Amino acid sequence: MKLVTRYHGEREIDPPEVIQFPRGIPGFEDETEFVLLPLTDDQVFFILQSVQTSDLAFVVTDPFLFYQDYDFQLDEATVKSLELGSPSEVRVLTILTVKDPFKETTVNLQAPVVINVPKKIAKQVVLNVDTYHTKHRLYRDNPVGTKR
Structure with a gap:
């Protein structure tokens, strides 16, 4: 199926690539279908792109690379x-939350997106803990691109 994306223009997407968010994402409850598209060649950053709304896309990463x-x-x-x-x-x-300059970018560790990879079912989980917040510095004091 053809999909118009925010960052990648028009893309051909295989329906099995679509990730289902049965209850949407907090603040976007009607958005229930997304695809994950690479943003960088090194597979560190991705775009979580809504299938329904071309302008709705989130920059995401694996938090364990940085934390x-x-x-x-x-x-x-x-x-x-x-x-x-x-x-x-x-x-x-x-x-x-991408900032300019990029080294000021923050990551939301309080609400991770959890995906069942084989079944393509996902949910953004809001953690009720004091340890994590919505705006942690992505790079802290690391040089850009280093693992944490």
């Missing part, structure tokens, strides 16, 4: 809603 100590537990209701059978089925992404 190796990042850790949280999913509640049983979330595990059930995502139909998770094992940790190996999970992919975690976090949404970035």
